[in-house]
Amino acid sequence: MILAKCQAKVVSSPLMQRKLLKGFLLQRMVASLPMKSNFRVRIEVIRKLECYEPSTIEPVGGHVCRVAAKGCDYYRHSAQDVAHDVFYHYPVIVDPDGSPWVEANRYLLSRLNAIVPAKHRTLESIASDLAHFRQWLLEEEIDFLTISSRPRARPTYRYCAYLHDEIRFGKLKAQTAKRRMSSLQNFYRWIEGDGVKFELPLWLENDEALKFKDARGFQRSKSVKSTDLTRSFRVVKSTNDYSEYIDDGGKLRPLPRDEQMALVAALNAIGNTEMILAFFFALATGARLQTVFTLRRQNFLGEPYQGAVSHRIKVGGGTLVSTKYAKQMVLLVPLFLYRRVQVYLNSERCQRRISSSKHVYPESGEQYLFLTRAGQPYYMADNDPFTFLYRSPPRGNAVTQFIRQQLKPELYRQGHDFEFRFHDLRATFGMNLLEDRLVGHPLDDISAQNQPNFFRLLMYIRQRMGHTNLATTERYLNYQKNYKLAAHLQYGYEDHLESLLKAVEGCCELD
Incomplete structure (x- = not known):
């Protein structure tokens, strides 16, 4: 059974929804398929789902549509029960015999009724959970x-x-x-x-x-x-305050200064300009992967103010640059990095990648800053008008592949063996920011003797990192105090044990 891939016509009334779900399917290749052990419940994604209500009453400026199977005509009216007329990457749960699971698919349709409908990734997550439940139901009868x-x-x-x-x-x-x-x-x-x-x-x-x-x-x-x-x-949840990780939208590990230097050396050896600039951007601003790789050309066309040391870039809701939960924030980009990106924009390498792109935006400045060799974005924003062209829009997989296939092998070749993810750059930025502010001012002294300065430090880091919850920012301060103290004590204890072992070795032979 094959589902309509490009467009599907959807109605909002319960009665019509039941008919619609059967209308999603093209003509069956066979009347029915027997249940087999290798047949499973699956999820098919409709790239562009059009929502409307069919009617025999012609609207002003309406056009007639024809139902092929029935041979009758109808008109399309705007759906009243959904927030938008078009939804991209809509999931449909399909049984092993090729028929849709009616109740579950109607439930997914109901999630489009909100003023702000569920995002396609949320719907796919729900559909995945229900498909798992459906498979269990069928296996257990x-x-x-x-x-x-x-x-x-x-x-x-x-x-x-x-x-x-x-x-x-x-x-x-x-x-x-x-x-x-x-x-x-x-x-x-x-x-x-x-x-x-x-x-x-x-x-x-x-x-x-x-x-x-x-x-x-x-x-x-x-x-x-x-x-x-x-x-x-x-x-x-673990309450280990002495862990090497910080909980900031995931378990992040701030890279020590020596690992940061090793990372830069490996990037330089590989020579991938896009990755070098992207990694430096994350280190300099704390931006997440989805933000770094949805930056647009227009973000780097303006001239900084006279005497400025950094340039402000607005991201999040109301812009073309994606952030977590569409949170609005301002990134402070160091001027040295901003100028290098401007040089890259005018380079032959960048122009060649732009010319390879199949996506033509109304304004040239809306094109992504970083593109692959084939002209595709590394990460496609949710509001991108070309997302429906992809079965699975790019979500940073090429960056992960670069780290696994090129960066880590190069680090290992240079004699470094440490775990690393792109998201760790965000935690590294936070710790660098904190440590730079604490030069000559130990954290214990600030927190104990000068509460106003401590609070201002907390608010500054929170603003730069775009934290909604203050508790997330506090984790960086706790990490700076607790983990580094624990590491220092651990090293001292290990040195003590080593000295004891050497004393034992002097008394007897150890194989």
């Missing part, structure tokens, strides 16, 4: 709408037990299992809201107080719904 009188025999509890078995056998992480169970519960909640009534409860639910720190660092709490299913997957 379970009807997900049939609720047993025995609680542990109900689909939700049986699936929960299955996920726990997967965790126990090391096939699944607890955090992933908890996410899948949460997706399943939201699906069942939608089913109940859509009119399906279950005589018995699918889980036990109660209110819990969730404690957190707000953007200003104050302790807050809010009431959230909790179920016995998701509670069974509680993930205990």
Whole structure:
């Protein structure tokens, strides 16, 4: 069975949605396919999904459409129940026999009803969780709408037990299992809201107080719904303040100064201009990969103010440059780096890559700053009008491939063996920024004797790194105090042990 790849016509009423899901499919190659062990539930992605309501009433300026199978005509009206008329990279859950899973796909459609509809990556994540559940249902021959009188025999509890078995056998992480169970519960909640009534409860639910720190660092709490299913997957977070990693949207490892120098030497040896500039940009601004590789030419066309040492670039919501959660922020680009990027823009190498690009934007300045040799972006912004041309838009895979296939081997050739990811440059920027501000002013002295200066330091780092939560910024300060202290003590202890071992070696032979 093949799904329509380029465009699909979608309607918003429940009755028409049921018809639409069957209309997604092209003519079947066979009437039905028998269940086979190698056939699995899969997700097909429609690159461009058009949402509208069919009607026999002709709108002003409307055009007639024809349903090939029925041989009848209709007109397209703007859909009233969705925020946008077009949605890119829409996932569809398909059963092994090629037919769509109606209820799950209607649920995914409902996620487009919000004022700000779910992003395609969010929808694909939900679709992946539900496809996993569907595969389990088919293998166990379970009807997900049939609720047993025995609680542990109900689909939700049986699936929960299955996920726990997967965790126990090391096939699944607890955090992933908890996410899948949460997706399943939201699906069942939608089913109940859509009119399906279950005589018995699918889980036990109660209110819990969730404690957190707000953007200003104050302790807050809010009431959230909790179920016995998701509670069974509680993930205990590590509280190791002496770890070599910082939790900042992932486990990041700030690179020591010697590793930074080794990284620069390896990049210079490889000679990839785009990677050299991109890595330096991340080191100098703390920008994430998605921000660095969605920078545009227009961001480097302006002239800095007279006497300025850095140039301000606005990124995030309202710009063409992507940030996490579309957060608006300003990057301070050192003038020496800004000038080098301007030189690169006028280079033959850059012009050659731009001419190879198949994407022609209304303004030449909207073209990405960094392009591959084939003229493709390393990372495509969500608001890019050409995303629908890709089954999977570029998301930095080429950068990861460069690190794995070229950078790490070069580091190893030069005698360095340390783990590294592009995102670690962000943590490295944060620690460099902190240490530069602490020159001659130990952190303990600032925090203990001069609270205003300590708070200003905290706010400065938070602003430069674009942290929403102040607790994230505090982790950098804790890292600077705790990890380096622990490393210093560990080295001292190891030297002590080595001296003891040498004393033993003097008394007896050790093979």
